[in-house]
Amino acid sequence: MNIFNAFIVGFKEIWAHKFRSLLTMLGIILGVSSLIGMSALVKGMENGMREALIAVGGVERVRLDDKDIPQYQQHLADQAVGCTMNDVYALEKSAPLIKMVTPEMRLRDAVATYGAKTYEIWNFVGTWPNALEMNQHVVQYGRMFNEIDDQNARNVCVIGVNVRDHLFGSDEDLGYEYNPVGRTINIRGMPFTIIGMFERYESERSKKERELAKLQPPDPSRTNGPARSRGWGGRAANGGFVYGMKNSTVYIPLNTMWVKFRASAGSNNIPDPRLTTLSVKVADVNHFDEAIQQAQNVLMRTHNGIEDFTFQTQEDWADTINKAIHNYRVSGGIIAAIGLLVGGIGIMNIMLASITERIREIGIRKAIGGSFLDIFIQILVESVVIAIIGGVVGLVTSVGLVNLFSYVSPDDNTPVITANACILAFIFSVCVGILAGLIPAFKAAKLDPIQALRYE
Amino acid sequence: MSLIELRNVSKVYHLGGEEIRALDDVSLDINAGEFISIIGPSGSGKSTLMHIVGCLDSPTSGSIKLDGTEIQNASARELARIRNQKIGFVFQFFNLLPKLSVLQNVELPMVYSGLPAAKRREQAMEALKMVGLENRSKHRPMQISGGQQQRVAIARALVNNPKIVFADEPTGNLDSHMGELILQLFHKLSTQGHTIALVTHDPEIAAVTPRKIEIRDGKIAQQVDPKLAGVTEKFSLEKVQAR
Numbered sequence: 001m002n003i004f005n006a007f008i009v010g011f012k013e014i015w016a017h018k019f020r021s022l023l024t025m026l027g028i029i030l031g032v033s034s035l036i037g038m039s040a041l042v043k044g045m046e047n048g049m050r051e052a053l054i055a056v057g058g059v060e061r062v063r064l065d066d067k068d069i070p071q072y073q074q075h076l077a078d079q080a081v082g083c084t085m086n087d088v089y090a091l092e093k094s095a096p097l098i099k100m101v102t103p104e105m106r107l108r109d110a111v112a113t114y115g116a117k118t119y120e121i122w123n124f125v126g127t128w129p130n131a132l133e134m135n136q137h138v139v140q141y142g143r144m145f146n147e148i149d150d151q152n153a154r155n156v157c158v159i160g161v162n163v164r165d166h167l168f169g170s171d172e173d174l175g176y177e178y179n180p181v182g183r184t185i186n187i188r189g190m191p192f193t194i195i196g197m198f199e200r201y202e203s204e205r206s207k208k209e210r211e212l213a214k215l216q217p218p219d220p221s222r223t224n225g226p227a228r229s230r231g232w233g234g235r236a237a238n239g240g241f242v243y244g245m246k247n248s249t250v251y252i253p254l255n256t257m258w259v260k261f262r263a264s265a266g267s268n269n270i271p272d273p274r275l276t277t278l279s280v281k282v283a284d285v286n287h288f289d290e291a292i293q294q295a296q297n298v299l300m301r302t303h304n305g306i307e308d309f310t311f312q313t314q315e316d317w318a319d320t321i322n323k324a325i326h327n328y329r330v331s332g333g334i335i336a337a338i339g340l341l342v343g344g345i346g347i348m349n350i351m352l353a354s355i356t357e358r359i360r361e362i363g364i365r366k367a368i369g370g371s372f373l374d375i376f377i378q379i380l381v382e383s384v385v386i387a388i389i390g391g392v393v394g395l396v397t398s399v400g401l402v403n404l405f406s407y408v409s410p411d412d413n414t415p416v417i418t419a420n421a422c423i424l425a426f427i428f429s430v431c432v433g434i435l436a437g438l439i440p441a442f443k444a445a446k447l448d449p450i451q452a453l454r455y456e
Numbered sequence: 457m458s459l460i461e462l463r464n465v466s467k468v469y470h471l472g473g474e475e476i477r478a479l480d481d482v483s484l485d486i487n488a489g490e491f492i493s494i495i496g497p498s499g500s501g502k503s504t505l506m507h508i509v510g511c512l513d514s515p516t517s518g519s520i521k522l523d524g525t526e527i528q529n530a531s532a533r534e535l536a537r538i539r540n541q542k543i544g545f546v547f548q549f550f551n552l553l554p555k556l557s558v559l560q561n562v563e564l565p566m567v568y569s570g571l572p573a574a575k576r577r578e579q580a581m582e583a584l585k586m587v588g589l590e591n592r593s594k595h596r597p598m599q600i601s602g603g604q605q606q607r608v609a610i611a612r613a614l615v616n617n618p619k620i621v622f623a624d625e626p627t628g629n630l631d632s633h634m635g636e637l638i639l640q641l642f643h644k645l646s647t648q649g650h651t652i653a654l655v656t657h658d659p660e661i662a663a664v665t666p667r668k669i670e671i672r673d674g675k676i677a678q679q680v681d682p683k684l685a686g687v688t689e690k691f692s693l694e695k696v697q698a699r
Contacts (some may be wrong), residue, residue, distance in 0.1 A: 005567060016555055364551045367512060368612065369540020369568040371533050449512050453551065 032394025126257020387433020
């Protein structure tokens with residue numbers, strides 16, 4: 001009996017017990033689709049994390065953050081100055097391995113108003129013009145402020161696209177693209193003239209979705225009235241957390257920030273010269289560690305030897321991403337594989353029941369010339385056919401499952417089905433089918449024909 | 457040279473330390489074209505003899521020659537091939553596969569011998585014609601009568617053109633009229649040159665065959681004279697031949 005015949009017999013046998021076979025397959029179907037779904041989710045996470053990593057600047061960017069003073073220096077706490085412009089100038093002068101230094105003074109609780117509309121800015125930052133390059137911003141309309149704006153502490157700002165959307169209306173609200181350059185908005189009660197706007201930062205997926213939405217006729221219910229808040233978890237407007245933060249940016253010159261907000265801050269009018277963050281760009285990624293060490297040495301001088309700062313490198317982040325992805329993949333894979341194994345046990349169970357039911361048939365087949373191998377192959381193929389059908393159906397259902405996942409997962413983590421995952425899941429399901437069929441096939445094939453024929 | 461040669465064949469079972477000699481030093485020749493019956497009460501060892509000659513079982517000792525080849529030491533795989541090519545079985549309970557049609561049942565031995573589908577179909581139809589059931593080929597076994605089922609089983613036994621056909625109580629599950637028809641069919645087949653061995657406990661059925669081998673306690677007792685066994689004329693050879 002050749003394999004082709006065995007497959008036909010296998011299909012017939014499965015067709016003869018449709019419901020039983022379907023239940024048996026269900027284990028494999030769920031196992032395969034959960035394996036693929038899991039891998040799609042992890043792949044989506046990976047893509048989202050990598051895109052976000054690129055959006056905040058490449059690996060050569062290092063951020064200087066405040067850190068708690070170490071235990072052995074606690075007694076010097078009142079001499080710790082924090083990050084100031086002294087650090088910036090020192091790094092510029094004394095650290096040749098550092099290519100660029102960008103100071104940032106950030107102000108929280110910054111609300112922008114225009115007419116009756118208000119918007120709470122996430123990232124209200126006074127900085128240098130080189131922040132444009134440091135933070136990978138792209139100006140769409142107008143210009144970035146320059147050194148003269150900074151020296152004169154002019155009340156100018158460059159805004160992110162979310163600020164424009166909320167104060168002037170988004171493309172979807174207005175039906176056209178609004179250019180806010182030249183308008184004056186109030187931030188914390190201070191008038192600022194908009195001289196530029198950044199382009200919209202978004203993940204590949206939301207970009208595609210937005211472009212598709214443009215082709216649709218405008219929704220009449222949205223053409224009028226104010227834009228409503230969608231809550232913090234809204235998936236429509238921002239398109240991902242990192243992108244949302246980046247789009248919700250307002251840059252003003254550092255000196256403007258200092259003069260207008262920081263020079264007399266708080267209720268007791270004490271100036272606050274500390275920088276919120278200080279970003280540096282390493283000249284050569286191949287000398288990354290040396291550059292960090294150099295910056296560290298310089299900063300130890302300006303900080304009076306008190307280690308109240310730390311370097312946040314994107315490399316750490318990239319490593320963290322890789323590690324996290326690996327962990328997700330392994331743990332999710334193990335769980336899904338257990339699911340598949342359970343499906344395989346289901347197959348074995350039903351095959352054992354099936355051969356017990358068919359002892360007489362096996363006896364007849366042996367009496368008329370079926371050899372050990374013939375019977376073995378027949379039973380094995382039957383189990384493999386169940387696994388193959390289950391695997392194929394599982395591949396199909398996994399598409400639905402992944403679509404379902406994409407509704408509940410964050411926008412920039414869109415699950416992605418990879419061909420590798422499909423092939424792996426399918427091969428795995430076939431292997432499970434073979435393994436599950438081995439014992440029943442062996443049991444059936446070694447039946448004594450005389451005993452089997454007598455079996456009632 | 458005879459078709460089957462048994463020389464000093466014994467089959468011994470061990471049941472709970474007790475030795476049971478199901479076949480005890482049996483020697484027997486069957487020639488090609490013979491129509492014989494193997495007769496004996498239940499437990500006499502006639503089934504064991506059929507299983508051993510039919511390659512379903514191996515003897516404990518002794519030698520068997522089937523169509524010129526020694527089979528007592530053959531592997532399970534060789535035995536399966538011999539069963540497929542040289543031996544046909546007809547059983548008391550018909551033993552057709554209920555899920556397959558009549559035609560597919562008859563095709564089954566050829567599936568294992570690896571014939572192409574078109575040839576299988578042709579030969580199966582021929583065999584069905586031989587037993588007069590060619591118009592039932594699409595039916596399921598459950599949709600035809602017991603006698604017809606047994607004829608399908610005979611067609612299946614004959615389809616690979618075996619050297620010998622064993623029929624194990626072929627009429628045991630049929631009423632006497634159907635049984636008579638089946639015996640007629642066997643007789644007709646034997647006149648066409650097929651070697652047929654009927655295995656039965658019933659001397660009346662054994663009476664239709666020219667040669668009878670009686671087994672008692674694992675030994676060949678004698679060739680039974682039907683008249684001595686007190687057989688009525690119901691299944692006599694002459695009566696069957698007269699039809």
